Amino acid sequence: MPVAHRVARTAAGPEADLPAFVMDHDVLTHRQLAARAAAVAAGLRAAVPARRRDWLADGARLLAVATGNDPCFAELLIGATAADGACAVLDPQWGHRQTEAVLDRLRPDLLVVPDGREDLRGVAEALGVPVLTADGRPDGYGAWRDAHSPADPARRLTAGEGTSAFLVGFTSGTTGVPKAFRRTRGSWRTSLSLGRSVPGMGADRATLAPGPLAHGLSLYALAECLSAGVAFHGLRAFGPAAFTERLAAGGVRRLVVAPTMLTALCAAAGGRRFPGVDTVVTGAAKLPPSLLPDLAKVLPDARITEYYGASELGFITVRELGGVRDATRAAASGAADGRPGGLDVGVPFPGVELQVRDGPRGTVLPPGGTGTVHVRTPLRCDGYLWDDDEGYRVDGAWATVGDMGRLGADGHLHLVGRGEMVISGGLNVYPSEVEQALAGLPQIEQAVVTSVPDGYLGRVLVAVVTGPGAAGLTQARLLDLCRPSLARYKVPRRVYTLDRWPLTSSGKIARGVIDRWIADGDARLVPLPSGDDRGTG
Structure with missing residues (x-):
């Protein structure tokens, strides 16, 4: 370390006998x-x-x-x-x-x-x-x-x-x-030095990171705490009940969590509030705006900072959402993701520079142009020990993991794909753009969009969604709801819902499992009915 x-x-020093590393009930000063x-x-x-x-x-x-x-x-x-x-x-x-x-x-x-x-x-x-x-x-x-x-x-x-x-x-x-x-x-x-200038990113208070220490989210939170000399709290195994009970015990003011962990917390809180938590740092995935109203009830005094990064590049951008109540109002007003489309992941992390380049020619694009996100950063890794991945490419001082995005005139980066563009009927579609549009609907909280082979169109989009009204949707109704934000050809041809998402050990949705369930026709995926004979063609 x-x-x-x-x-x-x-x-x-004077804090020698204060808690440093707390794992469940085991405490080391x-x-x-x-x-x-x-x-x-x-x-x-x-x-x-x-x-x-x-x-x-x-x-x-x-x-x-x-x-x-x-x-x-x-x-x-x-x-x-x-x-x-x-x-x-x-x-x-x-x-x-x-x-x-x-x-x-x-x-x-x-x-x-x-x-x-x-x-x-x-x-x-x-x-x-x-x-x-x-x-x-x-x-x-x-x-x-x-x-x-x-x-x-x-x-x-x-x-x-x-x-x-x-x-x-x-x-x-x-x-x-x-x-x-x-x-x-x-x-x-x-990274630790630059992060101290970002609200929420400096561990100046007791921090709970309940995820696996084998993954960067919690591991880096541990480094922040050790660097600052404050207590790090973790859980031997993440679970909604254990997470909730740890917060109820008090002593934690800052959370470092994946969005799925916050979803689990809101579901398990049972009406309890934890006003002692004043800071939430979230990464690994985008925080669904639909979660904010519930989060405001459970963590009423928290301010939220989310970041976008990559294992190979470290922190890339950071976005301060402010107080959870303010963030809820901004999401409700439609101001949460701004322009020019795509997921707004904020402004460059301190010390980081961004370029968006045209894929075939490598030309640097002006604001609003969609291309591959390149990063110049002192935080990137020193290379692979084996199996160099084509997704991680270095061009002098610049590097990319293949993510697609746009830079707005205000300097915000908007992700439109994670390097997995789908060509359907000769048209380019980025699944993450569709996921964002679906998750912005009041009936849907989370969405995963993938694609499957199709004899006519080449590939077609398939979505799996959950949320308060997802089970009551029909395919036709979904098409109507998506009209303001998606072109017709971007609306998934097949949509499923399910009771519980499969998760990785780091708390992310296990997309590989979802792909396998779709391919196998797994009964855990419940298809939405068509609703009428219009289809989505």
């Missing part, structure tokens, strides 16, 4: 966290041989952590990334084959797995990777750490070089094997 030295500094992290750093240096890697400093160790949201996560991360060491954060929700493929490519110097996951231990041992289990057994992680205690945080938790890699993160791969990217300390140090 590029903030290991800050952890040592906080542990030596700043002093305890620093002491444990220092022992991890000492143990890695003294007892773990280092493989040579051309992207790590000589002698630096790579620790892989697959514990998920365990109380030991923070100490492992901090200890592993002290000085010029590095940490790979593996997702314990991966399947056996994914984990095996990642470990085979990565070959970390040491792996820590959660209790009860002997399958992960077996995979690692078969590959010759040393492994510890996070439990109380004599040969487990706790005993290993204690064998290297006490260790001096001031000596062990030192700052590494800004150009050195400290983190191996993962994003989805086209082959099914997660792609591994590496981040330098300098990129996160710059």
Whole structure:
């Protein structure tokens, strides 16, 4: 972690005995966290041989952590990334084959797995990777750490070089094997510094990030808290009841959440209000405007900041919605997304520059032109360790992940697609544009739009929607409702609703599962009736 030295500094100051890392009911103070992290750093240096890697400093160790949201996560991360060491954060929700493929490519110097996951231990041992289990057994992680205690945080938790890699993160791969990217300390140090000027983005108050620490949303929130010396709160496993009860216990003023988590909170609140929460930071997906009225009841005093980013690029834009009541009124008046169409994701994050370029020629387009979003940023990753993705391209100081968008005259970026344009009947359609239009209807709260092959048109759009009036819609009625915002050819030919969205471990809608259900004709998808004989042709 590029903030290991800050952890040592906080542990030596007046806040040493205040909570630093809280996972459910397990609490580590700043002093305890620093002491444990220092022992991890000492143990890695003294007892773990280092493989040579051309992207790590000589002698630096790579620790892989697959514990998920365990109380030991923070100490492992901090200890592993002290000085010029590095940490790979593996997702314990991966399947056996994914984990095996990642470990085979990565070959970390040491792996820590959660209790009860002997399958992960077996995979690692078969590959010759040393492994510890996070439990109380004599040969487990706790005993290993204690064998290297006490260790001096001031000596062990030192700052590494800004150009050195400290983190191996993962994003989805086209082959099914997660792609591994590496981040330098300098990129996160710059991000943390610039973020302090954005309302909500600086962790100056106790923060709850209830999602998986294996994903960037919660992991970065942890870095913010450690850098600022304030308490980080997490949940071992996200659930609406656990989320609600944690807020009811008090002590948390800032939330860092995916929009689906806020939807779950509103559904589970049961009339309870949490006025102690004054800041909400949301990312990973667009916050549905239809959620704001319910959110205003549950978090009446919160101010909302949402951001758009990418694993490879870091923060790209930020949008301040202001107080939740003001944001609700703005959404109701139709002012929430402004012009010139597409999802308004705000203005460039501090230190970030944007260009929209014409795809075939690479010409920089004027405001209002739709093209590929390019970013010049000090926050981008340092490249992939394997399987470079065509979606992430670098052109000198500029880079892109292939997202499509427009820049407004006011500097706001409007996304119109995530690089997945559909050609239907010879016409170009961006599914995210259709999703935005559907989610803007009062009957619909969330929408996922995809496409399927069609013998006549090539491909046709298919939507899955939920919301207070989704089940009562017909295809014909949906066409009428979409007329003000969508051309007729952009209205999905088939529309389904369902009782519950399938979610990824990070709280996003599992789009791959939706695609599979559509292809398989899964009974969990309920088709909307046609309503009359007009169709949507």
